[in-house]
Amino acid sequence: MTIKIKIKHLVLWVLGPAILLIVILNSVPSLAKLGQSTPTESSPENARIQLLQQLNSSTGNPHLELIRKKIIDTGSRHSSYLFDVYIGPTSSHWSVDEVNSINLLPADRITFLDEYIREGPVDDYYIRASKQLVYEYDSLSREDDAEQALITAESRISSNTSTARELALLRGERALDRGDVAAAETILEKSTSPSYVHETELDGRMNWLKARLLFTKGNFKQAHLLVKSSLKTYRNNKDSLKLVTDTERQLVDLQAEIESAMNIAHTDSxxxxxxxxxxxxxxxxxxxxxxxxxxxxxxxxxxxxxxxxxxxxxxxxxxxxxxxxxxxxxxxxxxxxxxxxxxxxxxxxxxxxxxxxxxxxxxxxxxLLELHSPVNQQIITDKNINFSWEAVTGAAYYNLNGSVWSENSSYTNQIKGHVTDNHVTIPINELYYTSGGFSFGSQGDWQSIKPNSLLGFTNPDNRYSWSIEAFDTSGKLITRSNGYRLDENRVGNLPFFYLKERTLSNADRILLDKKPDQAIVAYQQDYAANPQDLHALHMLVHLLRAKDTFMESKPKVDSTIPLIKKLLQMYPSEGYASTLTQYFYEQADWKQYNEYYSLYLSVADQKPNSYMRAINALALWHQGEVDRARKELAISLEEDNNHRFIGGYLALELYAGEALSSVSEIAARYPDHSGEPNGNRWTSLLSQLTVQRAQHPEVFDKQLKEKLDWYMLGKSELLKQWMDQTDASALKKFMGALLEVR
Missing domain, CATH: 2.60.40.10 (Immunoglobulins)
Structure with a gap:
């Protein structure tokens, strides 16, 4: 079973990348049964011994078949690098390999994989066995043995075969990866191939590797030409019915990487x-x-x-x-x-x-830091929740996150940020009435929406969890509470608790019965009967907004806006104030925008986040307050590592009269990682603007000012009409990219 967490594209609720402990408890049998004794006969070591006896007692073809079934098949088909946990800034996931339940030692696997490449048939398993053997040697820092294994494998095969060529490619790539350019070049030069149609994949991979080699040697122009022509040839020759293959993706990505480096004149590896x-x-x-x-x-x-x-x-x-x-x-x-x-x-x-x-x-x-309270299924019936945790050396503040469970999955939301001590008391209403997202089933439709994700923290029968992140004075993460705790001595307190302060309403029960439309009617009736029913109004807004996301044609006027205004009067919250702020920004209703942004600032328990600060900066620009807008955007960019609004800042600086050269320096300082996979995108666009301006400076400056005026005045439709009618130009590309900044 593989569980993957995508961070970048989660918009409403964030599936908890820090909830790893909890999910592992449900996924790994040894943790789910923590504290229970395990029979000796089913211990991992005993299973290993039994498998080794089975392998050693077989001979001939049955023996090779057993190696295929018990060793090669239990390895990854997709990657030689198979781990339990993968952790990165953008995505994290973990794998529980239910097929490979018997964990052989690297030395065990090496023995039988080596035997297979020496005696086994040369088939698809042969390549997989070779790759797995190389990985096992690498895992023991035996690189020379890995290289010898590939040479041994090649020696059994005619050099004029696809299998031999694939092994040569593996050797060449390994040589290039360890910085042995001469060896990589020699291996690739010796690699030959018959001109068969089925060689398309290997040709593409060979040229991908050769282009990398050329760039490493400093021949960036040749590398670019090779990968560009290879991609064209590959697409002409590949099966037209196939989707994008790994080889095609390799060539596309390498071409983009080389072109991006060339655009900023970085042509040495x-x-x-x-x-x-x-x-x-x-x-x-x-x-x-x-x-x-x-x-x-x-x-x-x-x-x-x-x-x-x-x-x-x-x-x-x-x-x-x-x-x-x-x-x-x-x-x-x-x-x-x-x-x-x-x-x-x-x-x-x-x-x-x-x-x-x-x-x-x-x-x-x-x-990992330790949690103190509430923990271990604690039941809370008070109006306030007292959270406490281990103090972390060097921590300037902490972020407190809460997670809601819904049908074996969870989503996480920040409860309170910038807590300066290692304990805090939170009114329970802050958990109840935060604006949030929702999750839905595999059907992906309105009827499959998950009730607990909508009820959030208001379901007294549901279990919740919490976590802490510790930050230093510069905002860098020091450590967190959530992670992998697999040893019995490290498990410590479990971060689970129940909120039993309220009881379910009839409308809640209808929703839990998976009847969302009937629940909407029930909540409407509750609110009509009691206009001070905060829960009914909150749930009504949440359900209506969730339903709107499934509609093919979005309503021109959001019917929930008047209801959210009433919510804010009854219970001012940062989440709903933010919702109204963004809504009136999109409507260019600056009077109401300013009103609700001020409310947002007054109810937020910390300074505005980089997104809200950037939105406000653009709103200030649209209202003609250029100097304030520039200051706000500058701060936002410093706080946002992805520099989502750099395009808006560059346009604002040009509007303020800054030279293209100085604005280009700003673009280089704040690469855009929020959208297209090219951090140098804006640098390239400004370089093209510089070239266009050099032809007719006065004409260009006049046209640039006019188009930026249109943008500032909110005349996006006029801009789009101009872009449709004008010939391809650097200014057209720049303004098109600017319209996508949001």
Whole structure:
């Protein structure tokens, strides 16, 4: 079973990337039965011994078949780098491999995989066995043995075959990854291929590797031409019925990476190295380190990615021949490596790698912090909840998060931010009446919506959990409470509690019976009968807004806006004030926008987040307050690692009369990681503007000012008409990109 958490694209509720302990309790049998004794005959070690006896007692074809079934088939089909846990800034997931229930030691697997490549049939299993054997050697820092294994495998095969070529590609890629350019070049030059139609995949992969080699050697123009022509040839030759393949994706991504580097004149490769260790100095050997560019961070790690490596016995890792650009590190760990520890990485943590650079990027795991109260299924019936936790050295403040469970899944919402002590008392209404999102079933329709996700913290029969994140004065995450606690001595207090302060209404029960339309009517009746029924009004708004998201054509006027205004009068909350602020921003109703942004600031328990600050800056610009807008956007960009609103800031600076050269410097300082996988997008757009301006400066300046005026005045339809009618130009591209900033 694989459970994947996507962070970047979750808009309403965030599926808890920090709820790993809780889900693991439900996923890993050894934890679900913690404290129960396990019969000796079914122990992992006994199962291993029995399997080894079974393998050693077989011979001939039955023996090879057993190796295929018990070893090769239990390995990953999709990646040689198979771990229990994958942790990164943008996505995290964990795998419980139910097929490979018997854990052989690396030495066990090496013995039988080596036997298979020496004696087994040359088929699809042969390549898989070779890759798995190489991985096992790598996990023991036996790189020379891994190379010899591939040479041995190649020696059994005619050089004029696809299998031999695939093994040569693996050897060439490994040589390039360890920085041995000469060996990589020699291996690739010797690799030949018959001109068969079924060689399309191998041709594409070969040219992908050759282009990487050319860039590493400094021949960036040749590398670009090769990958561009190879992609065209590959698309012409591949089966037209196939979707995008891994090989095609490799070529597309490499072309984009090279072009992005060329656009900013970074045409020499770089290196990155570091050490993975715990904060007590203990190195973590044989862990996976994945250096992932912007095009890869939103999906699971695959063998098609160029930068994958294992730490050595001292936790060291090094990548060679890295194309300049923006990357994120992702870790692959086994449960025993992460047990009781966390990697305090944050969404939007990027690494910029420049040409010719030897970048250092150490990774340090921190111990999980402990929760004190409420824990271990505590039942709360008071009007307030007292949260307390372990104080963390160096922590300037903490964020308190709460999680709601709904049909074996959970979603997390921040309850309170910037708590300066290691305890806080929260009125229960703050949990009840926060605006939030919802989840739904696999059908993805209104009728499959999950009731508990709508009820949030108001269901007294549901179980809830909480977590803490500790930050330093600069806003960097130090550690958190949620993570993997697998050893009985490390489990500690479990973060579960119940809220029994209220009872379910009849409308609540209708909703729990999965009748959302009838529930809407029931909540309407409750509110009509008692206009001070805060719960009925809150649930009515929540349900109506949730239902609107499933409508094919959205209503021009949001019918919930008057209801939210009443909610804010009855119970002013940051969430609903934010909702109205954004609504009136989109309507360009600046009078009401200003009113509700002021309300938002008054009820927020901390300074505005980077998103709300940026929205306010653009609102100020639209109202002609340019200087205030510039200051607000500058602060927002410093707080947002993804620099979502950099396009708006660049346009605002140009509107204020700043030169293209100085604005280009700002673009380089704040790469955009929020949308397209190209942090240098705005830098490139401004470079094109500079070229266009050089042809007719006065004409360009006049046209730029006019188009920015249209944008400031909210004349987006006029801008779109102009873009439809004008020829392709740098200004057209820039204004089009600006309209997408939101």
């Amino acid at each position: 770089a290196n990155l190295s570091g050490t993975l260790a715990r904060s007590d100095g203990t190195p973590i050997p044989f862990a996976g380190i994945f250096l992932r560019d912007e095009s890869h961070v939103n999906h699971s790690v695959t063998d098609s990615e160029p930068y994958r490596i294992l730490t050595d016995s001292e936790g060291h890792f090094q990548f060679h021949g890295v194309i300049p650009g923006y990357y994120q590190l992702e870790l692959g760990l086994h449960f025993n490596q992460i047990d009781g520890w966390t990697w305090p990485i944050q969404f939007g943590d990027w690494i910029e790698i420049k040409q010719g650079e030897n970048k250092l990027a150490n990774v340090t795991l921190q111990p």
